[in-house]
Amino acid sequence: MEYILIIISSVFVSNIVLAQFLGICPFIGVSNKVETSIGMTGAVTFVIVLATVITYMVYTFILIPLGIEFARTITFILIIAALVQLVEIILKKVSPTMYQALGIFLPLITTNCAVLGLAVLAVQKDMNLVQSTVFAFGNALGFGLALITFAGIREQLDLLNIPKPMRGAPIALIVAGMLALAFMGFSGIV
Amino acid sequence: MNQWKNFTKGFLKDNPILVLILGTCPTLGTTTSGINGLSMGLATTFVLLGSNVFISLLKNFIPDKVRIPAFIVVIASFVTVVELVMKAYLPDLFNTLGLFIPLIVVNCIVLGRAEAFASKNNVFSSAVDGLGMGLGFAMALFLLGTIREILGAGSVLGHKFISGDGMLVFILAPGAFIALGYMIMLANQMKKKYIKD
Amino acid sequence: MDANSGKSIEHKGFIERIAEDSVVVRIISESACASCHAKGACTAADMQDKEIVVDGSTGNFKIGEMVNLVMEQSQGYKALLIGYVYPFLILFTTLLSANAAGINELGSGLLAVGMLPPYFIAVYYLRNKIRKNFNFSIRKID
Amino acid sequence: MSIFTVSPSPHVHSGQSVPRLMYGVVIALLPALAVSVFYFGIGMIIITAVSVISCVLFEFLFQKYLLKNPSTHLDGSAALTGLLLAFCLPANLPWWMVAIGALVSIGIAKMTFGGLGNNIFNPALVGRVFLFISFPAAMTSYPKPGQWWEYMDATTGATPLGIMSESLANNMPVSEIMAGMPSNLDLFLGKMLGSAGEVAAFALLLGLVYLLWKKIISWHIPVSILLTVIIFTGALSLGNPEKYPSPLFHLLTGGLLLGAIFMATDYVTSPMTVKGMIIYGIGIGVITILIRTFGAYPEGVQFAILLMNGFTPLINKYVKPKRFGEVKHG
Amino acid sequence: MLKTFTLGGVHPEENKFSSHKKIEVLPVPPVVTIPLSQHIGAPAKVLVNKGDRVKIGQVIAESGGFVSANIHSSVSGTVLKVEAFPDSTGYRRMSVQIQSEGDEWVDGVDLSTDLKKDFDFSSEEIIQKIIASGLVGLGGATFPSHVKLSIPQGKKAEYLIVNAVECEPYLTADHSLMLEKGEEIMVGTRIMMKALKVEKAIFGIENNKPDAIELMSRLAEREKGITVVALKVKYPQGGEKQLVQALINREVPSGALPIDVGVVAFNVGSIYAAYQAVQKNKPLIERVVTVTGKSVKNPSNFLTRIGTPVQALIDAVGGLPEDTGKVVNGGPMMGKAISSLDVPVVKGSSGILVIPDTEANRHETENCIRCSKCVSACPMGLEPYLLMSLAEREYFGRMETEKVMDCMECGSCSYTCPSSRPLLDYIRLGKGNVTQIIRARKN
Amino acid sequence: MSNVVLFTIITLSTIGAASAIILYFVAQKFKVFEDPRIDMVEQALPLANCGGCGYAGCRNFAEAVVKSDSFDGLYCPVGGNETMKTLAALLGREAVEQEATVAVVRCSGSPQHRPRTNHYDGAKSCTIAHSLYIGESGCPHGCLGYGECVDACDFDAIYMNPETGLPEVIDDKCTACGACVKACPRNIIELRKKNPKDRKIFVSCINEEKGAVARKNCAVACIGCGKCVKVCPYDAITMEKNLAYIDPVKCRLCRKCVVECPTNAILEIGFPPRKEKPIVTEDSEGSGLNLS
Amino acid sequence: MLNPKDSEKLNMAKKESTFGNMLMALLIISLVSSTTLGFVYEFTKEPIRMVEINKTNAAIQAVVPPFDNQPAVESYKVASDLDSLRFYPAKMKGVVVGTAVETYTKKGFSGLIKLMIGLAPDGSIIDISVLEHQETPGLGDKIDKAKSDFSLQFQGKNPAEFKLIVKKDRGDVDAITASTISSRAYCDAVKRAYDAYMSTLVKNQ
Ligand SMILES: Cc1cc2nc3c(=O)[nH]c(=O)nc-3n(C[C@H](O)[C@H](O)[C@H](O)COP(=O)(O)O)c2cc1C
Numbered sequence A: 001m002e003y004i005l006i007i008i009s010s011v012f013v014s015n016i017v018l019a020q021f022l023g024i025c026p027f028i029g030v031s032n033k034v035e036t037s038i039g040m041t042g043a044v045t046f047v048i049v050l051a052t053v054i055t056y057m058v059y060t061f062i063l064i065p066l067g068i069e070f071a072r073t074i075t076f077i078l079i080i081a082a083l084v085q086l087v088e089i090i091l092k093k094v095s096p097t098m099y100q101a102l103g104i105f106l107p108l109i110t111t112n113c114a115v116l117g118l119a120v121l122a123v124q125k126d127m128n129l130v131q132s133t134v135f136a137f138g139n140a141l142g143f144g145l146a147l148i149t150f151a152g153i154r155e156q157l158d159l160l161n162i163p164k165p166m167r168g169a170p171i172a173l174i175v176a177g178m179l180a181l182a183f184m185g186f187s188g189i190v
Numbered sequence B: 001m002n003q004w005k006n007f008t009k010g011f012l013k014d015n016p017i018l019v020l021i022l023g024t025c026p027t028l029g030t031t032t033s034g035i036n037g038l039s040m041g042l043a044t045t046f047v048l049l050g051s052n053v054f055i056s057l058l059k060n061f062i063p064d065k066v067r068i069p070a071f072i073v074v075i076a077s078f079v080t081v082v083e084l085v086m087k088a089y090l091p092d093l094f095n096t097l098g099l100f101i102p103l104i105v106v107n108c109i110v111l112g113r114a115e116a117f118a119s120k121n122n123v124f125s126s127a128v129d130g131l132g133m134g135l136g137f138a139m140a141l142f143l144l145g146t147i148r149e150i151l152g153a154g155s156v157l158g159h160k161f162i163s164g165d166g167m168l169v170f171i172l173a174p175g176a177f178i179a180l181g182y183m184i185m186l187a188n189q190m191k192k193k194y195i196k197d
Numbered sequence C: 001m002d003a004n005s006g007k008s009i010e011h012k013g014f015i016e017r018i019a020e021d022s023v024v025v026r027i028i029s030e031s032a033c034a035s036c037h038a039k040g041a042c043t044a045a046d047m048q049d050k051e052i053v054v055d056g057s058t059g060n061f062k063i064g065e066m067v068n069l070v071m072e073q074s075q076g077y078k079a080l081l082i083g084y085v086y087p088f089l090i091l092f093t094t095l096l097s098a099n100a101a102g103i104n105e106l107g108s109g110l111l112a113v114g115m116l117p118p119y120f121i122a123v124y125y126l127r128n129k130i131r132k133n134f135n136f137s138i139r140k141i142d
Numbered sequence D: 001m002s003i004f005t006v007s008p009s010p011h012v013h014s015g016q017s018v019p020r021l022m023y024g025v026v027i028a029l030l031p032a033l034a035v036s037v038f039y040f041g042i043g044m045i046i047i048t049a050v051s052v053i054s055c056v057l058f059e060f061l062f063q064k065y066l067l068k069n070p071s072t073h074l075d076g077s078a079a080l081t082g083l084l085l086a087f088c089l090p091a092n093l094p095w096w097m098v099a100i101g102a103l104v105s106i107g108i109a110k111m112t113f114g115g116l117g118n119n120i121f122n123p124a125l126v127g128r129v130f131l132f133i134s135f136p137a138a139m140t141s142y143p144k145p146g147q148w149w150e151y152m153d154a155t156t157g158a159t160p161l162g163i164m165s166e167s168l169a170n171n172m173p174v175s176e177i178m179a180g181m182p183s184n185l186d187l188f189l190g191k192m193l194g195s196a197g198e199v200a201a202f203a204l205l206l207g208l209v210y211l212l213w214k215k216i217i218s219w220h221i222p223v224s225i226l227l228t229v230i231i232f233t234g235a236l237s238l239g240n241p242e243k244y245p246s247p248l249f250h251l252l253t254g255g256l257l258l259g260a261i262f263m264a265t266d267y268v269t270s271p272m273t274v275k276g277m278i279i280y281g282i283g284i285g286v287i288t289i290l291i292r293t294f295g296a297y298p299e300g301v302q303f304a305i306l307l308m309n310g311f312t313p314l315i316n317k318y319v320k321p322k323r324f325g326e327v328k329h330g
Numbered sequence E: 001m002l003k004t005f006t007l008g009g010v011h012p013e014e015n016k017f018s019s020h021k022k023i024e025v026l027p028v029p030p031v032v033t034i035p036l037s038q039h040i041g042a043p044a045k046v047l048v049n050k051g052d053r054v055k056i057g058q059v060i061a062e063s064g065g066f067v068s069a070n071i072h073s074s075v076s077g078t079v080l081k082v083e084a085f086p087d088s089t090g091y092r093r094m095s096v097q098i099q100s101e102g103d104e105w106v107d108g109v110d111l112s113t114d115l116k117k118d119f120d121f122s123s124e125e126i127i128q129k130i131i132a133s134g135l136v137g138l139g140g141a142t143f144p145s146h147v148k149l150s151i152p153q154g155k156k157a158e159y160l161i162v163n164a165v166e167c168e169p170y171l172t173a174d175h176s177l178m179l180e181k182g183e184e185i186m187v188g189t190r191i192m193m194k195a196l197k198v199e200k201a202i203f204g205i206e207n208n209k210p211d212a213i214e215l216m217s218r219l220a221e222r223e224k225g226i227t228v229v230a231l232k233v234k235y236p237q238g239g240e241k242q243l244v245q246a247l248i249n250r251e252v253p254s255g256a257l258p259i260d261v262g263v264v265a266f267n268v269g270s271i272y273a274a275y276q277a278v279q280k281n282k283p284l285i286e287r288v289v290t291v292t293g294k295s296v297k298n299p300s301n302f303l304t305r306i307g308t309p310v311q312a313l314i315d316a317v318g319g320l321p322e323d324t325g326k327v328v329n330g331g332p333m334m335g336k337a338i339s340s341l342d343v344p345v346v347k348g349s350s351g352i353l354v355i356p357d358t359e360a361n362r363h364e365t366e367n368c369i370r371c372s373k374c375v376s377a378c379p380m381g382l383e384p385y386l387l388m389s390l391a392e393r394e395y396f397g398r399m400e401t402e403k404v405m406d407c408m409e410c411g412s413c414s415y416t417c418p419s420s421r422p423l424l425d426y427i428r429l430g431k432g433n434v435t436q437i438i439r440a441r442k443n
Numbered sequence F: 001m002s003n004v005v006l007f008t009i010i011t012l013s014t015i016g017a018a019s020a021i022i023l024y025f026v027a028q029k030f031k032v033f034e035d036p037r038i039d040m041v042e043q044a045l046p047l048a049n050c051g052g053c054g055y056a057g058c059r060n061f062a063e064a065v066v067k068s069d070s071f072d073g074l075y076c077p078v079g080g081n082e083t084m085k086t087l088a089a090l091l092g093r094e095a096v097e098q099e100a101t102v103a104v105v106r107c108s109g110s111p112q113h114r115p116r117t118n119h120y121d122g123a124k125s126c127t128i129a130h131s132l133y134i135g136e137s138g139c140p141h142g143c144l145g146y147g148e149c150v151d152a153c154d155f156d157a158i159y160m161n162p163e164t165g166l167p168e169v170i171d172d173k174c175t176a177c178g179a180c181v182k183a184c185p186r187n188i189i190e191l192r193k194k195n196p197k198d199r200k201i202f203v204s205c206i207n208e209e210k211g212a213v214a215r216k217n218c219a220v221a222c223i224g225c226g227k228c229v230k231v232c233p234y235d236a237i238t239m240e241k242n243l244a245y246i247d248p249v250k251c252r253l254c255r256k257c258v259v260e261c262p263t264n265a266i267l268e269i270g271f272p273p274r275k276e277k278p279i280v281t282e283d284s285e286g287s288g289l290n291l292s
Numbered sequence G: 001m002l003n004p005k006d007s008e009k010l011n012m013a014k015k016e017s018t019f020g021n022m023l024m025a026l027l028i029i030s031l032v033s034s035t036t037l038g039f040v041y042e043f044t045k046e047p048i049r050m051v052e053i054n055k056t057n058a059a060i061q062a063v064v065p066p067f068d069n070q071p072a073v074e075s076y077k078v079a080s081d082l083d084s085l086r087f088y089p090a091k092m093k094g095v096v097v098g099t100a101v102e103t104y105t106k107k108g109f110s111g112l113i114k115l116m117i118g119l120a121p122d123g124s125i126i127d128i129s130v131l132e133h134q135e136t137p138g139l140g141d142k143i144d145k146a147k148s149d150f151s152l153q154f155q156g157k158n159p160a161e162f163k164l165i166v167k168k169d170r171g172d173v174d175a176i177t178a179s180t181i182s183s184r185a186y187c188d189a190v191k192r193a194y195d196a197y198m199s200t201l202v203k204n205q
């Protein structure tokens, strides 16, 4: 139950994009096609969860014992940068065709502040490993929900007559604002 | 390149937030008031300036293939310095900006300037570039923060000019998105009007 | 491929090399900033070249020509499953069950991460089978 | 001989038009308006007038000076937005807040997207939620009905839903709370606290009948919302009647009927296919009850509709009409 | 409950002003202009030259391909010109212009009006006779009838469906034909059943023609395997796929033909013409045309020679009304507006509709308000609003996945749209482009 | 030195080295190498993303330029020769000069010249009108006047003249991207060589119908009489399918043909006014139209 | 626009990407930066610790009478209904003059609210300050002393007679207008501290 609450809370109540302001660049810039957004969600989920597990362990079992928590930022970013690349390289190695299919399917690879932000948040919130992992997973889902919904809206906007000055980022932000308004309705559910 | 142009390009022409739309997360997350926005902007400026200078110094020493991890280390170090110093001497501010200080590391604009500019230009140009871009960033943050503060709290730089509250929504997430949306629209219009190149 | 049989995804790329019975197409995976003029301002990982080998393609293509790579959407999802979703599920369930089994944090964390190499090794040995699931074709851009 | 007009077929038209549809909805709203004026008197008149006039005015100004489109301010859609906005505000809201709401509705939610037909979110609701979040105090103190000549100085109180959620939070049993509530008849006739136009269930249902009769809307959205609410709350209340109020209470209170009949059905922001409309309706019903039952706000219709507005493009993308001659799988 | 199709449909005003008018024979005009392309498919190849003398029923152009049909002279006289003349679109197309002199028929045509019930032809002989007669579908699509009769290998027809729905408002040509030539139509039906080797034939008639339903049911009682079904009045009940679904509850799959569900459909007019062709050796040189309109003095049905200028028909109903705004060749939902009364009647012209200027112009187009009325109206289950915006943005590839090619151009969507959007105009544009895409892919 | 500093150094260096190794292999495998010249070329382009070069956008064009060995078939019409020279300098190649061109609308069938035969009330789109109807006059080739070319132009270089109902090109703004040429369903617009002072002489008609028909439909149609062909001293004019065509390269702007044309179908633009009136009203048949 | 000269810059000598080179470069950079960081950390460590101690001390000072001991050092944990609360005894000359209790509630409008409550030895409330909250600015944040007088009503009240429940729920606390939820949560936290405190008294007796 506790885990379900963590997930509901991170998907709806304090959505990573719409309430916590993380991962907005890909949200604004990439979510043009629903299919791609679904793909992004899958990839981001794996990367975020993996990164959270590893950074959590490094933090708890290396940095804390050594008393160098302050090196958190620099350690995490290095781990994450290397990890993201490592996943790519492994995927390429294990099945080149699959890797190629992914390349066509996902026009972008994941590096954004959401990954680091979540890793930092997870250790900041004093959660244990499982909680952190569930928290990361919930937030990845929340990211996906926002991204996919938004991609749907974008696809529709593309067929509408949005005034020229508003096209692109401005309308994306305004829509995000209205989604955020709607998401406020979930306050207090958990 | 003309250094003045180099310095001012970040103000409007290549403004990181309003034109390039990068680093949106800290922009939205820290602009609940003008002061907060400005502080975040200045912290970022410091990192930008420092990393730009450093990287341009080191550019010939770093082999191409590891330039990204090397840049990350440099940037992350500056960020940590900011983090520690703020914690020690500006604890309240550090609390409000919170998570977004470590996130300067991933602010695309910092790494981006390292990649696109500092790794190719001399130290002075890079410093000017970092300062200009950073100030452009800070300016936009300050502007957005002020707008949100005026509309949301009815105050300017903490001084209330109406009794009671403003439109709370502008302090909260939805208002942040909406305000930034219109700001970007206006900046684009202005850019079209005033800057031709 | 019958374009009516399902939705397909297209991705633009350049013909890189032409071998006897296959064509190598180079595509660029890019993020939002990569298509804007501030593209330089993105982390390097945000933009990558990828080479796609299209088997059995002949046709009169020339090197450097821009073409559309076509793939069925369902294949994209399949790749997603194998590449990201399954490993995630393995990681996640191992962690949860290890924790439920009372293994301490360090142990369950290491175990969960440690489940991934075997998975990827398995995928590696199945790669020829997996390969059959994916096929791409090239379409000229008119 | 004069020259003929030529055009591709068809050469006849149903005669249906946007203004006819919009004013049709306005007509359907008149009974509810009358009841609201009866209960809230001058307050209702002021907010309605301010809202309608400013919506039409803003539409005109935006189109004339910013969009430079052909003007559509008289086609009824802006007036309707204004009317609906007024309907979901407390009748004692200061007039300038109403005007801000109208500005948000028309300026941000509608014109920013290019005007009629292009918006993703329901303009009146965006306006309302914007005000609700911006001015929570003013937006949660409702005048008691029957004060004809009091406007901003009217005595205020909490809505039945507000009382319910407050008291439930205090672990009071439903039966005890219901004792202090208006009778079901009063709820049906609208003698309760609430947003100006949402109170009179019977008048809103009258509007529904009119809309269905004139074929302005189809039954799918309102019916699926209301059925979902009935089933969901029915199940909860059967499970624990002392913790969850009855479906009838949920139906007659708050903005559910107003939302289900007039706001969820807004063409622009609702799905295009019958299946889609049903999914949308179910979604609104479920989210409404989730928020009412578990959330911090006593009422959830406004958020539910806005959220489902956001999902509408996805619904439209994946829920296609049954195509003629579609090969049946399976 | 009356049978009907399930998806969509609209209810335009019926305005069948000429429904109880007898079919009058329109006098042969002094000059006819016979286009060489009166059917879908390749234009026919002209066989006569300027100055040649021709008889009525003489082949003046022969079928130019598989999906094409012969064209016969509808008058006897001299060929004035073989030249391009404007058709309903205004574009000039190759036509043969003949000056009418006398009344000379080709040999072998039985000119009597007696009912000739019995026939003893094999399926192949019937098809040959139909090919010779140049019969194309008179229901509007002008698809060469013999192609439909030649069932492809591996397929089998079970039903002949006679399309007597006449769902287009205003038009009454089929209605009056049934009332007057019921017996002949029954014979024609049997001929077509024989040609198709089917045992069952169903007449579908909309319920606004009770007298025709009554008459045809009575006649059908005498025949084996022929039934008459009354249908609900709803446009486009007469659309082939809709009719098949309404009558036998089978859906012709997307992209398939009725024969794929064991059905071949013919318009009653085509059935009558088949009777003429087989029993009387009379080629398709005339057809019934309804001339009607709100301000037309005397709306009527005329038996008209192919090639007659529209002007002659207008004169026959008392001249062009003062307030004419638009003249349509065909019905109001699917007909083509013409810009000149010199345009000739062709095999596919089922009516001439005169629309007063108050109704001639479309309303101002407004933004799509996404009311989904077009989606509910579309009998093919398409999303016209979406197709139009895709066409506007030239997303033709997506139009294909959204099944634009299923659109049968019935016009229900444009009819119903409260914003008066030119949905069908754009859908046609999309169909044209998608056709090209598909063709390019095949090559 | 305190422990903390020591730990910091050890930990960070280990992690730094580890990521260095990973990233090194990644670099090996992926060869993340974007030819930097692509960026430079892109920066040198006008970045109008108009597609006039035949590529999907400026960046794609830049890639193509860098990839291929020569400039064959690669030309940015917007930037023109100047840009191509810059690119040549950047890449150390020879630039191929291309003749500057400009869009020219080849129809003068304003309502005064073309009797109106109907009123079109369908979708206001040239493509749709063209595919379903001949247009509002008897001419099947002439401009339909719904401005699809205007909408296609990214540079606001073409506008509908409300008086004539025909599109007009503003030469200074036109970049010869060809978008309007592609947009026009009737192929009325042509990219023709740009002459000094924007002078041009061309047959402003693409009607291929026989003279009599053409004339009936439009008073300023080319009727294929052939007079201009005869009078041209440079053999610049050819006659095909009843239509004269002036080769922009051969034409030396002598203006002889202009006077000769009985229907004024040949236009001269950008010349100083002549002494004698250029318009020779030979509109004999009395089509009832007044030539202005 | 770039000029051709820029192309030369790109070809400028760069370190080659051999494995050794790369490792070296990175190692050196890591080394330099970690050393720097280490020293910066050393340098700021003390101020940061002071900031944190000061924060706690300030919070304690704000809610209890003057003291001369080190409450932060002498603090102890006391079990409460959910978890345990930290108690900071304030002593003057060895006599307990008050106890600062760090308490919390999760019933806030936006979740967690952390308070520091000063309790007199008899259990009456000396003063309360807010340590941490995320309530809505302009509404729930009025629980903060700096924002409104809400918290003043608790001063000097003894929960034994002052019902720590908002008036709406038939208690004695005036809720913040339109922020009953925050007000209730606040009461909840105060009550938790009080109950825990009282339980220690009972135990000690
Ligand atoms: C290529 C082609 C082949 C056809 N073959 C047959 C056929 O074999 N049998 C048949 O009954 N109809 C055939 N048709 C005719 C169609 O089923 C249909 O009757 C015709 O398109 C007109 O129908 P409509 O007026 O409903 O559009 C064919 C049509 C086309 C385009």
Ligand SMILES: Cc1cc2nc3c(=O)[nH]c(=O)nc-3n(C[C@H](O)[C@H](O)[C@H](O)COP(=O)(O)O)c2cc1C
Residues within 6 Å of the ligand: E136, E137, E138, E139, E140, E141, E142, E143, E145, E163, E164, E165, E166, E167, E168, E236, E237, E238, E239, E240, E241, E265, E266, E267, E268, E270, E271, E334, E408, E409, E410
């Ligand atoms: C929308 C629509 C409506 C139609 N309505 C009729 C009709 O009322 N009567 C009719 O005979 N054919 C109608 N047709 C034509 C039929 O679909 C089909 O082409 C015809 O029945 C085939 O017979 P034919 O080849 O003898 O014309 C309609 C077609 C369409 C697309």
Ligand SMILES: Cc1cc2nc3c(=O)[nH]c(=O)nc-3n(C[C@H](O)[C@H](O)[C@H](O)COP(=O)(O)O)c2cc1C
Residues within 6 Å of the ligand: B168, D132, D133, D134, D136, D140, D296, D297, G109, G110, G135, G136, G137, G139, G140, G141, G176, G177, G178, G179, G180, G181, G182, G183
């Ligand atoms: C955007 C928004 C934020 C709110 N924040 C708070 C809050 O922080 N604390 C609170 O108690 N109520 C808050 N509320 C108000 C509650 O929803 C609700 O109106 C109130 O708790 C109950 O009303 P009452 O206090 O007048 O009884 C907020 C409302 C809105 C719309």
Ligand SMILES: Cc1cc2nc3c(=O)[nH]c(=O)nc-3n(C[C@H](O)[C@H](O)[C@H](O)CO)c2cc1C
Residues within 6 Å of the ligand: D021, D022, D025, D077, D078, D080, D081, D082, D084, D110, D115, D116, D117, D118, D119, D122, D123, D124, D125, D216, D217, D262, D263, D264, D265, D266, D267, D268, D269
């Ligand atoms: C049945 C129906 C319901 C409507 N409901 C709303 C509504 O809830 N809010 C609103 O702003 N406009 C409503 N409108 C008006 C109109 O659709 C609205 O202004 C558009 O959303 C603006 O683009 C409604 C119109 C109709 C026909």
Ligand code: SF4
Residues within 6 Å of the ligand: E377, E378, E379, E380, E381, E382, E383, E384, E406, E407, E408, E409, E410, E411, E412, E413, E414, E424, E427
């Ligand atoms: S014209 Fe086409 S899209 Fe429109 S209703 Fe008819 S079948 Fe559907």
Ligand code: SF4
Residues within 6 Å of the ligand: E367, E368, E369, E370, E371, E372, E373, E374, E375, E384, E385, E413, E416, E417, E418, E419, E420, E421, E423
């Ligand atoms: S009927 Fe018209 S307004 Fe309604 S959805 Fe269709 S196109 Fe849009």
Ligand code: SF4
Residues within 6 Å of the ligand: F102, F103, F152, F153, F154, F155, F156, F157, F158, F169, F173, F174, F175, F176, F177, F178, F179, F180, F181
């Ligand atoms: S007028 Fe035509 S060729 Fe010239 S810029 Fe515009 S679209 Fe391009």
Ligand code: SF4
Residues within 6 Å of the ligand: F105, F126, F142, F143, F144, F145, F146, F147, F148, F149, F150, F167, F183, F184, F185, F186, F187, F188, F189
């Ligand atoms: S030139 Fe062509 S595209 Fe332009 S208005 Fe005329 S017909 Fe349309």
Ligand code: FES
Residues within 6 Å of the ligand: A021, A022, A023, A024, A025, A026, A112, A113, A114, B022, B023, B024, B025, B026, B106, B107, B108
């Ligand atoms: S700043 Fe770019 S994703 Fe957050």
